Amino acid sequence: METIWFCLVAVMIAAYVVLDGFDLGAGILHRFVAKTDAERRAVLASIGPLWDGNEVWLLAGGGTLYFAFPALYASSFSGFYLPLMMVLWLLILRGIAIEFRGHLQGPVWGPLCDSVFCGASALLAIFFGAALGNVVRGVPLDSSGYFFLPLWTDFSLGGDAAVLDPYTVLIAIAAFITLAEHGALWVAYKTTGDLEQRSRRAAGRLWWAVAAMVIVITFTSFRVQPHLGESFRARPWGFVFPLIALAGLILMRRSGLRAFLASSAFLTGMLTSVAFGVYPYVLPSSGDPARSLTIYNAAAARYGLQVGLVWFIPGIALAAGYFVYTYRSFAGKVGEEPWPGK
């Protein structure tokens, strides 16, 4: 039962990263690939009706995590207090910037909104990457299962633990580059003309950086968290996840929708590889291994998890249905005019 919920939460988080990932990535590239006001509006139009729904996956994923693994939710959210609060502020700023871009035109407010949108998107990608790095590396859990990490101490590895150390910064940079690539492929798929060409070129160049990062982070992750290697040695069928990621990485060289889907597969493959490698831990302890949070000691009681399965499966199927509906209604390339109604 705990394993089922571990998988469901992992799927929710992967769905969030794939979906909100492309609009974060589009935000990162926004100021660089779109040169004119019309092009910038086209980038926004490509995510306009979708980003809000994508962000719902973060909320629903968080809710599911809370429900299934309350101890994990309590420990990680309080432990990463400051970075999470900053994530909230960035989400607010980014949301305002997108919404206001539709209401305010002109040479002053338009570019301001663009810059806030771009900066907040980039920082969010970096924060999410750092968070993932922390979960893989482990945190200094105390005997009651809590911890508190400052953002930084002296940036050294293995010394006084902080949210940012060389390993987590590396993962943060990798997340930034990967989501930029994901966003570039989305913008290239959704737009036309010069904008499409520039996005495609950006995606082509970023691909090499992504490929290089994959090699570096794979190598360092297995060094930093030995449990990853143990998982793959104990259950070799798990190599299917890195293989999905690898296939995605290779197919990303294509163009249009296929490249975007390949990038989605790549992200899913990477995240599921991490989940598989970390399992059954959900928050490893960097000190005494016995203090680690696992799916067993962090899960809610059995009855609640069983009842939850009854409503969760139809509920999420409905949600997926709405998503298919929404994405179909906004399928195809966007024109360079703002989306209808704005």
Added chain:
Amino acid sequence: MDAVTVHRLHFAFTVTFHYLFPQLTMGLALLLLILKTMALRTGGEHYHRAARFWARVFAINFAMGVVTGIPMEFQFGTNWARFSRSAGGVIGQTLAMEGVFSFFLESSFLGAFLFGEKRLGPRAHWVAGFLVFFGSWLSGFFIVATDAWMQHPTGYLLAPNGEIRLQSFWGLLLNPWLLWQYLHNMIGAVVTASFVMAAVGAFYLLSRRHEAYGRTFVRTAVLAGAISSVLMMFPTGDQQGKNVAYHQPVTLAAMEGLFHTVNGAPLAIVGQLDLDAQHLDNPITVPNALSFLTYQRWKAEVKGLDAFPPELWPDNIPLLYYSYHIMVGLGTIFIAVMLLAALWLRRGALYTSRPMLWTLMLALPFPYIATTAGWITAEVGRQPWLIYGILRTPDGTSARISAGSALFTLIGFMGMYALLAILFLFLVTREIDHGPEEL
């Protein structure tokens, strides 16, 4: 300030600011649906345009509710970790259900509702509007269910390690506290939306612009407002008061400023609380009325604060007493204003009665104040408990988060929300200024 106080202020500030928006979202969703229904029935452009105007206001308001709502879910984990850990197995259910059942529904169909009118056609567009309404009211249900459980826990089991486990799913969702609290809250949202729509309509009529729309807004809002204001008091407010009387008698005593147990307790209308001397200054009371309202007998015994040990008293009795009286007082005035306006409407004099239109316009902030006061009554009244009778508030915070860290982020939220408030007022006044006419 100690850490517990900062954590409480942190949640109180962010949730109070947040709830300014969903109350209009939920109430306006219903009024929008009424306008859309009228549009379908009359077939003319007038109601369609009226609905489109309010949909634009709705969209801005909705976005504010979303961006201020995300921090609420996060704060359970960030600031109230020990509470989350012990109660997550129960309230995680309702919070996760809100995410899965309401948020996806709302966000998907709001997009269709705002951007898809042409493509969907009038009937499918009505359905999209209905689903937005349904999603937002469902969302309200899950949140009120969470609060109702904290007010009056049901369907749970205390494990030896202090963990609170879900024992009965239906016990959680069919909590007797929940039904009246939910209805009271949702009808309150309709009251807010009615006053907002009436205020905008009155503004148009007084300034002699968009007068056809002004009349539609005032008429729709006064009818909805008259019905909802009455329902607010009876039966929902009355039943909610009985819930408090039966399940939290010490809270009732504090709300009413009743220090001593008496047979035939009076109802205080106004009066200032003197905690040290244990009496009300400058009181105006209705003899025996509290006994009658609570137990339907004029001479029934109502327990005063002296019947309970002080460690069970709510920790901020004056705030509780004043917020409760502000809520009830304003609620009573709302009934009077809306019934009078409805009477004027029936006599055909409302659209030209300047005093009445001025009253409706200037009444705009008061439902927000009443709603906020109502929630303060509920949440301060629950003290000193975080989960009534099970977990005390100081035992629920994140033990590792210092007062300094929490104050830093509280100040951050204050700055961020000040910016949000300015942007919101700017955008909404721009929409109101632009009006429902389409160029």
